[in-house]
Amino acid sequence: MVEFAALRTADPGQLRAAADGWVELSKEAWQAVHDLHANGIGPVKEHWQDRVGQAAGKKLDEQARILESGADIMRGVAMVVDGWASSTEYAQRALTHAVELAGTYELEVDDNGGVSTTGEVTGDKLTHMNEVAALITEALREATQADALASTELRKLAGATCETDPEKALDQLQGEASDTQLSMLSGDIPDGKDPALVASWWASLTPEERRQLELSDPVKLAHLNGLPPEVAEELRGGPDRKWDRVKMVEWVLAHWNDDSGDFDDENNCTNFASEALLQSGVRMKGDWTVEDDAWNRGRDPGWIGLGIVGQQHSHAWGGAQNLHDFMVSNGGHEVPPGEVKPGDLVFLEDDNDLNPDLKPGNIHHTAIVTAVTPDGDIRYSQHNDSRKNVSMDGRSDHEADSEGRQKIKYVRVEPNWY
Structure with missing residues (x-):
């Protein structure tokens, strides 16, 4: 259990600086990988093709x-x-607010977080004491859960320093670390059993800290008792919304590895994104899947004419380039990375000729933003290959190494056809 005095004197800035240092080390390691491929492995394979050269190339590849x-x-x-670091900042903010409330209510808080009064204990005074004590308890709970999760995960990562399988390092170790970060941030949100505590906790946060939590876990916040009603309304898209962003994230996180809605013999990444939009309230456009400017599926009587008439879905429903073009031509627009929020679509555009199956300038993949962490890292989920809340920053070098340069486009869906 994190103690009152320890939380008051903790320095989240040092943790933040340490995190930045690890990011720089990761970037330097990736630069070395790229240099080895460009200046070592590639030239060796091309110009030194005897057994000695093959052995040298194998050694460089291992490195x-x-x-x-x-x-x-x-x-x-x-x-x-x-x-x-973020969790510690949020917990400290709640603790500081509790101490400030104690001063306003003419209460005293001792070095262990105990709340008392020197005056007469009236009904109002007792209510205030309970309010301050509850907020202190909440702050310590937040700090403790983050401390426990971080300690466990860091010990695990420290024990994996000899791992040499890139696929395991990326998909398992980094993936679990990503989950841990999001779990810490989600754990900074009260359970909602005490609406008064939730209101006091929310009031303790700065506007920026509220925004960070809204981006990291909009689903939990949208269902949290005690928040101002307009918070959940804005998370869902505002009072004039045409679809529900929170519902979309909920559906994606529940179905990212569910293949029951897949079309046979297709890459279903875009079909999955379209289905997520439909499930969150976006209405189909067009009566027939063969219409040029349609976004729909399953309306044509495909059995007529032995399948010659009709198809399973419109081009915009199942093709990444087509969905991108349809959405930006029908009310939506691209947004810069710094303005991305959960519920936005992610599109990957090929920017090189490394992969013979992809043409430069062609959008070939679709995913969905499901969280954004306080450091600005965009987490996305997708289907085929199925992934949940993986890191855009953490996977970008891997994607560049395996597929070549990619342009990442983010699209905000704002339907104008209904």
């Missing part, structure tokens, strides 16, 4: 794999430490 694994693990460390 690249070691560095790649280390880079992804170090990025995982940075995620955990950064989440720890």
Whole structure:
């Protein structure tokens, strides 16, 4: 259990600086990977093709794999430490607010967080004492859960320093670190059993801290008793919304690895994103899937004419480039990374000729933003390959190494057809 005095004197800035340092180390390791491929492995394979050259190329490739694994693990460390810093800041804010309330109510808080009064204990005074004590307890709970999660995850990552499998380092170790960071941030939100405590806790946060939590876990906040009603309303898209952003994130996180809605013999990443929009309230456009400017699925009588008439879905429903173009032509627009929020769509556009199956300038993949952490890292979820809340920053070098340069486009869906 984190103690009152320890939380008051903690320095989240040092944790933040440490996280930044781990990010830089990860970047340096990735730069070494790229240099090995460009200046070592590639030239050796091309110009030194005898057995000695093959052995040298194999050794360089092993070193690249070691560095790649280390880079992804170090990025995982940075995620955990950064989440720890944010959680400590939120907990300190609640604790400071509790102490300030105590002063306003003419109460005293001792070095152990105990609340007392020297005056007569009236009904109002007792209510105020309970309010301050509850907020102190909440602050210590937040700090304790973050401390426990961070300690456990960092010990695990420290024990994996000899890992040389890049796939395991990225998908398992970094993925679990990403989950831990989001769990810490979610754990900073009260359970909602005491609406008065929730109101007091929310009042303790700065506007920026509220925004950070809204981006990191909009689903939990939207269902939290005690928050001002307009908070949940804005999280869902505002009073004039045409669809529910929170409902979309909920659906994506519940179905990211569910293939029951997949179309046969297709990459279903865009079909999944379209279905998520439909489930969150976006209405289909068009009566037939063969219409040029349609976004729908399953309305044509495909059995007529042995399948010659009709198809399972419109082009915009199932194709990444087509969905992007449809949405930005029908009310939506691209947004810069710094303005992205959960419920926005992610599109990957090929920016090189490394992959012969992809053409430069072609959008070939769709995903959905499901969280944004306080350090600005965008977490996305997708189907085919199925992933949940993975890090855009943490995977960008891996994607560039395997697929080549990619342009990432974020689209905010704002339907204008109904």
